[in-house]
Amino acid sequence: MKDILKEKLGNLIKEIKVVNEKRIYITIDKKDIKKAAEIIFKDMEGRYIIVTGIDNFDNFELLYHFSFDKKGGVIVSLKTFIDNKKRPEIESLTCLIPGISYIEREIWELLGINFIGHPDLKHFLLRDDWEEGNYPLRKEVKTDGKK
Amino acid sequence: MEKNNRKKVVVPIGPYHPLLEEPEYFNLYCEGEKVLDVEWVAGYNHRAIEKLSESKHWDQVTFLVERICGICSTSHPIAFCNAVENLLEIDIPERAKYIRNIIGELERLHSHLLWLGLAGHFLGYNTVFMWTWKYREPILDIFETITGNRNHYAMLKIGGVRRDIEDEDIPLLKKTLDKTKKKVGMLTKAVLDDPVLAARLKGVGVLTKEDIKNYGAVGPIARASGIDIDVRKDDPYAGYNLVEWKVITCENGDVFDKAVVRLGECFESIKIIEQS
Numbered sequence: 001m002k003d004i005l006k007e008k009l010g011n012l013i014k015e016i017k018v019v020n021e022k023r024i025y026i027t028i029d030k031k032d033i034k035k036a037a038e039i040i041f042k043d044m045e046g047r048y049i050i051v052t053g054i055d056n057f058d059n060f061e062l063l064y065h066f067s068f069d070k071k072g073g074v075i076v077s078l079k080t081f082i083d084n085k086k087r088p089e090i091e092s093l094t095c096l097i098p099g100i101s102y103i104e105r106e107i108w109e110l111l112g113i114n115f116i117g118h119p120d121l122k123h124f125l126l127r128d129d130w131e132e133g134n135y136p137l138r139k140e141v142k143t144d145g146k147k
Numbered sequence: 148m149e150k151n152n153r154k155k156v157v158v159p160i161g162p163y164h165p166l167l168e169e170p171e172y173f174n175l176y177c178e179g180e181k182v183l184d185v186e187w188v189a190g191y192n193h194r195a196i197e198k199l200s201e202s203k204h205w206d207q208v209t210f211l212v213e214r215i216c217g218i219c220s221t222s223h224p225i226a227f228c229n230a231v232e233n234l235l236e237i238d239i240p241e242r243a244k245y246i247r248n249i250i251g252e253l254e255r256l257h258s259h260l261l262w263l264g265l266a267g268h269f270l271g272y273n274t275v276f277m278w279t280w281k282y283r284e285p286i287l288d289i290f291e292t293i294t295g296n297r298n299h300y301a302m303l304k305i306g307g308v309r310r311d312i313e314d315e316d317i318p319l320l321k322k323t324l325d326k327t328k329k330k331v332g333m334l335t336k337a338v339l340d341d342p343v344l345a346a347r348l349k350g351v352g353v354l355t356k357e358d359i360k361n362y363g364a365v366g367p368i369a370r371a372s373g374i375d376i377d378v379r380k381d382d383p384y385a386g387y388n389l390v391e392w393k394v395i396t397c398e399n400g401d402v403f404d405k406a407v408v409r410l411g412e413c414f415e416s417i418k419i420i421e422q423s
Contacts, residue, residue, distance in 0.1 A: 072382070073381040
């Protein structure tokens with residue numbers, strides 16, 4: 001599996017890490033994420049699972065998970081970092097994978113990452129008049145809601 | 148969106164509506180009897196469990212994530228335990244694997260019956276609702292006997308399970324399963340042969356294989372559209388690789404097939420529990 005991924009993704013790969021036979025993490029540059037996702041989703045027919053957004057204090061990390069169910073349930077996660085914490089943004093993949101729309105909206109409102117090119121970026125879980133700039137899942141927000 | 152929907156009738160449902168179990172809001176864009184589009188607003192019940200988990204001890208999180216869903220209160224702790232066990236690279240005892248099988252499948256049984264009952268209820272076919280929920284009840288009783296709770300069983304723990312299933316409870320479990328099997332058989336026949344249900348469900352809400360792929364649908368929904376993925380088979384957790392069972396699929400992807408898949412899975416669940 002690792003070799004196939006290496007061949008398909010070529011020089012888009014910054015780093016490839018095989019944690020065990022079921023989990024492969026591939027670090028991709030932010031600007032290449034769409035190309036990489038397209039190869040995995042369209043060419044290799046990986047099943048899109050979900051996106052995880054993490055606040056790492058210094059940067060944001062996004063993990064795009066894809067599963068290969070008939071190849072032993074291998075999960076390939078595309079990992080990308082967004083370093084600009086003041087204005088985090090990344091290209092939206094909604095036009096490639098329609099189902100990704102909801103999680104992009106969720107990450108946008110909870111972590112404050114802007115998905116460029118999302119057709120309908122509006123609140124999903126939070127109320128419509130939620131104050132701008134208050135992103136509940138950022139690490140500086142405590143569980144009582146205060147910063 | 149606005150422009151396209153100008154000529155359609157908008158039916159708002161929710162956020163508080165007797166039909167809904169939880170507050171959520173749907174705007175249905177209809178043309179005649181056909182729903183063409185839907186806008187879904189969620190989040191009325193968002194409790195920020197992911198944020199709370201950050202502040203809890205890892206051993207407490209198992210029970211916190213159990214509260215994500217009141218109907219499927221095993222799936223989330225199982226996922227969490229699997230994740231932590233993978234991280235720690237530990238293997239759980241065989242008996243615990245079988246117990247996880249039993250709890251997981253009993254839950255699938257009650258959940259599928261609940262789904263079927265609600266489907267009947269939404270269609271205005273309350274007999275189906277009354278029947279399925281009546282036959283679901285003994286499964287909740289079994290849960291109470293072996294775990295102490297009808298819901299939120301708190302059976303899972305990282306590294307295994309919290310309670311053993313006592314030997315003296317097993318005859319009752321077997322008896323309940325036998326009865327359930329007969330009742331589900333009866334329900335299956337009743338549902339599949341019913342002309343009203345067929346008329347209401349066949350060809351409605353069709354998801355093609357392409358839709359399934361694009362929207363990342365899984366589980367019975369994907370299987371009803373002819374995609375034979377099942378995480379219990381493809382990447383077995385708990386003890387699903389230790390027992391014999393098969394993945395149920397259908398072809399049409401309409402609501403009728405979704406019911407057929409779920410009913411078929413009830414029998415597989417019973418098979419798995421009996422072997423465990």
